[in-house]
Amino acid sequence: MSDVIARRGYHGPSNDEAIEAIHNELDALWDDASFVPDMDRMTFATAVIESAANIVQHAKPVAEEPVEIDVEIGVWPARLVARVSAHHAREPFADDMQASMPDSEAESGRGLALIEALVTTVTFERQDGTNTWILTRNT
Numbered sequence: 001m002s003d004v005i006a007r008r009g010y011h012g013p014s015n016d017e018a019i020e021a022i023h024n025e026l027d028a029l030w031d032d033a034s035f036v037p038d039m040d041r042m043t044f045a046t047a048v049i050e051s052a053a054n055i056v057q058h059a060k061p062v063a064e065e066p067v068e069i070d071v072e073i074g075v076w077p078a079r080l081v082a083r084v085s086a087h088h089a090r091e092p093f094a095d096d097m098q099a100s101m102p103d104s105e106a107e108s109g110r111g112l113a114l115i116e117a118l119v120t121t122v123t124f125e126r127q128d129g130t131n132t133w134i135l136t137r138n139t
Contacts, residue, residue: 006032006075014056014067014086022052022071033075036139044080044137047118048073051084051133054111059089062129078139085132092131 008025012018026045030036052069059067070085116122119137126132 002077004074004076007073008032009070009072011070012068014059014069016056018056018069019049019052022049025071025073029073029075036075036080040080040137040139043118044082044135047115047135047137048082048084050111050115050118051082051135055084055086055089055131058092059086059131061088062090063088080135080137080139082135083132084135085130087130089129089131091126 006029008029010018010021010025012021023045026048030041048071052071055067055069061067065088067089068087070083070087072083074081112122115133115135119135121134121136123134124131125134
């Protein structure tokens with residue numbers, strides 16, 4: 001396996017400011033990995049931001065500690081990978097993990113389907129009170 005070319009991350013409270021900070025990390029990542037085609041940048045960044053926004057909007061704490069968001073993004077020669085985690089969060093309900101598009105009148109519910117359409121693979125892990133989505137886009 002090749003070495004990582006560029007890496008960025010963010011860890012902090014799950015709030016609207018986190019989304020702006022993650023946008024900034026993605027911008028800095030593309031400065032470090034300028035060879036990544038614009039279409040791959042745009043689609044991958046959209047998937048990462050959508051995942052993070054989903055945590056900010058929907059993750060509920062499992063106990064007293066507030067939910068924290070952690071995003072690790074890496075660039076390899078032919079692959080982009082993001083680990084988007086919600087620490088101290090309840091496990092999502094099975095219905096929340098369905099990647100189907102709602103009807104055209106629905107005002108929400110497209111997040112996971114959009115993410116899956118933008119990346120090569122999406123996997124989910126639950127460990128020690130942390131929900132992690134791993135997004136991979138082959139370039």
